[in-house]
Amino acid sequence: MSINYGKIHKYNTARGFGFVKRRLGASRQDHIFFHIKKIRQKYAELVHKIESRFSPEINFWYTTESTEKGEQISDVWLQADELPLQAREEVIDYIIKFWLNNVTFALYILEERDRLFLERDPRIQEQKEKEATRKQRREQLEELQRREIQEAFQRVEAKQQQLEAERQAEQQRLEAERQAEQQRLEAERERIRSTLDELISLAQLPNSDKLINKIKFGLSSIPVEVQDRFWYRISSKITYGTSLYEIAPTSIRTSIVHKKFNDVLDCMRKCISLPDFRYFWRPEEFYGYLREEDWKLAQEWLEGQLPLTNERRPFVEAKMLSARAAEKVVFFFFRSLDQWPKDIAIKQLSHNSEDWKSHDLLLKNGYRIDVKNSRTSRNQRNYYVEHCIPRFKYTTERKDVIIAGVLSPYIRLEGFVNPKEIKHYNVGPIIFLGITSRDKITNLQEIFTTDQFRDIEIIKNPDEEFHVVPPWIFDYPKEFYKEQTFYRKWLKNIPFSDYPSWEEFKELGINPLPAIIATGLSIPLAWQNSLLPWQLGFCEKITPSSNRISLPRLYLTILTHFLRMLSSREGNDTYQPLMYALLLYSNPNLIKVPNAHDDKVEQEIERKNNLPLGIVDPLSIIDNLVISLQIVWEHRISNDWDLSQFQVFSFKGLGWLVGSTDKSFQSRKTILAYCGGKDGDVSCGNTPLLIGKHETCVNCGRLICDKCGFCSESCRNNKNDTENEKII
Ligand SMILES: [Zn+2]
Numbered sequence: 001m002s003i004n005y006g007k008i009h010k011y012n013t014a015r016g017f018g019f020v021k022r023r024l025g026a027s028r029q030d031h032i033f034f035h036i037k038k039i040r041q042k043y044a045e046l047v048h049k050i051e052s053r054f055s056p057e058i059n060f061w062y063t064t065e066s067t068e069k070g071e072q073i074s075d076v077w078l079q080a081d082e083l084p085l086q087a088r089e090e091v092i093d094y095i096i097k098f099w100l101n102n103v104t105f106a107l108y109i110l111e112e113r114d115r116l117f118l119e120r121d122p123r124i125q126e127q128k129e130k131e132a133t134r135k136q137r138r139e140q141l142e143e144l145q146r147r148e149i150q151e152a153f154q155r156v157e158a159k160q161q162q163l164e165a166e167r168q169a170e171q172q173r174l175e176a177e178r179q180a181e182q183q184r185l186e187a188e189r190e191r192i193r194s195t196l197d198e199l200i201s202l203a204q205l206p207n208s209d210k211l212i213n214k215i216k217f218g219l220s221s222i223p224v225e226v227q228d229r230f231w232y233r234i235s236s237k238i239t240y241g242t243s244l245y246e247i248a249p250t251s252i253r254t255s256i257v258h259k260k261f262n263d264v265l266d267c268m269r270k271c272i273s274l275p276d277f278r279y280f281w282r283p284e285e286f287y288g289y290l291r292e293e294d295w296k297l298a299q300e301w302l303e304g305q306l307p308l309t310n311e312r313r314p315f316v317e318a319k320m321l322s323a324r325a326a327e328k329v330v331f332f333f334f335r336s337l338d339q340w341p342k343d344i345a346i347k348q349l350s351h352n353s354e355d356w357k358s359h360d361l362l363l364k365n366g367y368r369i370d371v372k373n374s375r376t377s378r379n380q381r382n383y384y385v386e387h388c389i390p391r392f393k394y395t396t397e398r399k400d401v402i403i404a405g406v407l408s409p410y411i412r413l414e415g416f417v418n419p420k421e422i423k424h425y426n427v428g429p430i431i432f433l434g435i436t437s438r439d440k441i442t443n444l445q446e447i448f449t450t451d452q453f454r455d456i457e458i459i460k461n462p463d464e465e466f467h468v469v470p471p472w473i474f475d476y477p478k479e480f481y482k483e484q485t486f487y488r489k490w491l492k493n494i495p496f497s498d499y500p501s502w503e504e505f506k507e508l509g510i511n512p513l514p515a516i517i518a519t520g521l522s523i524p525l526a527w528q529n530s531l532l533p534w535q536l537g538f539c540e541k542i543t544p545s546s547n548r549i550s551l552p553r554l555y556l557t558i559l560t561h562f563l564r565m566l567s568s569r570e571g572n573d574t575y576q577p578l579m580y581a582l583l584l585y586s587n588p589n590l591i592k593v594p595n596a597h598d599d600k601v602e603q604e605i606e607r608k609n610n611l612p613l614g615i616v617d618p619l620s621i622i623d624n625l626v627i628s629l630q631i632v633w634e635h636r637i638s639n640d641w642d643l644s645q646f647q648v649f650s651f652k653g654l655g656w657l658v659g660s661t662d663k664s665f666q667s668r669k670t671i672l673a674y675c676g677g678k679d680g681d682v683s684c685g686n687t688p689l690l691i692g693k694h695e696t697c698v699n700c701g702r703l704i705c706d707k708c709g710f711c712s713e714s715c716r717n718n719k720n721d722t723e724n725e726k727i728i
Pocket residue numbers: 697698699700701702711712715
């Protein structure tokens with residue numbers, strides 16, 4: 001018997017059969033045929049379930065039988081306990097066999113698996129541990145790094161915080177300091193304020209030594225600027241000469257002195273100040289004033305000249321026009337002095353008078369004036385040599401004729417035709433130099449000729465027709481200086497006791513000496529200690545005159561005084577010619593040996609108001625003399641000469657000074673000179689040539705000009721005969 005268990009797999013209701021799928025064991029045929037009648041015999045109610053279309057799974061135990069039609073179900077049982085005994089044992093056998101085979105095998109597999117597991121797990125574990133260790137280390141490292149970075153951040157932050165804290169602390173400290181300082185300053189200001197108020201009220205009280213000491217002490221405790229404020233506040237209350245005045249600062253004292261001595265100071269200033277008259281004119285302006293008659297007159301003079309070549313004619317015509325303009329300059333000058341000049345020169349054109357032959361102008365006081373024009377050398381604005389115009393009109397006796405000197409710039413004929421163009425030429429002004437006369441010249445010669453200075457020759461022979469007149473011989477007429485004269489008279493009446501002291505003058509920065517000397521007063525006794533003996537000697541030499549000191553007199557006084565100092569054996573160790581400046585100039589510091597760095601323009605303006613003893617000196621003749629003498633003085637002794645050995649001196653008008661060790665002028669030497677060299681009819685005029693500064697010619701003993709190389713006519717003629725022929 002073969003019992004099995006299965007479920008109905010298919011069933012055909014119409015035909016009443018189906019198949020059962022067996023569940024136990026394996027067989028070739030899984031689906032077993034059954035006919036419903038076999039089920040109906042035992043389980044009729046089950047048929048109905050099988051036929052139902054929606055019946056659930058139906059299982060039952062069954063046995064099969066082999067028939068002609070094949071294997072088919074022979075019997076069925078729904079419950080295992082309904083099975084016959086044999087079938088039941090067969091099932092149990094089957095189950096046991098199945099369990100043994102299958103379950104035992106399965107157990108073995110499990111065991112083996114577990115063994116393998118046991119074998120494998122440690123490796124995995126090891127792997128896992130390694131992995132874990134690595135991971136851990138990596139994490140540790142990462143953690144470490146993270147911490148380090150964090151720490152770095154923290155450190156920076158901490159540092160920043162520290163700095164910030166320090167900064168704040170410093171700020172607080174500074175602020176505290178500032179406040180403390182402010183409080184201190186405030187307190188100090190308050191102290192100064194009250195000290196100042198106290199001092200000001202003290203200053204109002206009558207002066208006493210105790211009070212002055214108190215003020216001095218109080219002042220020493222306050223800053224300089226507050227001291228200034230103190231003095232400023234009380235300055236109007238200070239009286240000259242009081243104890244308070246004595247301790248006042250210089251600026252306060254000088255202003256008090258200024259106020260107190262205002263009249264005398266003003267008077268002294270006016271004694272030597274620049275007169276308010278015009279004495280120079282710009283050529284571009286002045287030559288515009290020349291009228292047709294002036295041109296005609298110049299033409300007339302031109303015709304009077306020796307026959308002229310066409311080439312030379314314009315040069316001579318320009319010279320004549322310049323001379324005519326010079327006459328007009330003098331005319332204007334005297335008109336401004338209310339001298340009502342008459343133009344006599346112009347009468348030459350009308351031929352109805354002979355007066356023009358002796359003079360050019362006639363003044364209302366009867367003086368006749370002959371104008372002498374000289375032109376500057378072409379290259380040097382202020383240097384010139386001769387004051388000599390050849391004129392052929394002197395016929396009458398000329399004893400009383402006054403010579404007026406004019407210095408004109410060298411202008412070509414084109415300049416007279418087109419005066420406006422002259423401003424592009426860079427030429428100096430037309431200067432009225434002053435007047436002189438034959439009497440004055442001979443008088444000067446007499447005064448200054450001494451045993452030592454015995455050959456003084458300003459003009460060779462007054463009766464000759466041609467005169468060479470030096471520039472320093474001219475002086476302005478007394479009418480020009482009428483204001484100075486007025487104040488000098490006034491100053492003479494002021495007693496010295498009404499003057500500030502020498503120290504006060506020093507503090508004021510005012511040099512009182514020029515006004516005193518110019519006025520003809522003696523130097524006050526109290527001041528004499530402040531001057532050197534030779535300076536006092538010079539003052540004595542120049543003052544004893546009732547008249548005003550003229551430019552030529554000043555010039556010759558300085559020169560002769562210098563020569564005396566040069567040959568004097570003693571007392572000249574303190575002598576310096578530049579120190580004449582203190583006696584002559586209100587600003588002596590302007591007189592110095594020229595220096596390339598000097599600001600010439602500024603100096604020029606200051607110099608204009610810095611008159612030697614109040615004398616207008618448009619050519620700076622006096623300063624140039626003083627400076628030249630200083631140079632000679634510094635070179636008075638050399639290998640070749642010792643000027644202190646010179647016994648006698650000769651002086652030729654234009655500035656040619658010769659000294660000699662013997663009285664007969666056998667061994668003579670030029671000390672001071674001007675260049676007499678000419679290029680055609682234009683003079684070189686370089687001046688001064690000085691011993692020690694310029695070379696001395698071994699042939700003629702004269703000084704050699706450093707501009708043109710000229711020394712003397714005789715040497716030049718030897719050198720080059722053709723040069724004289726050169727015409728410009
Ligand atoms: Zn020579």
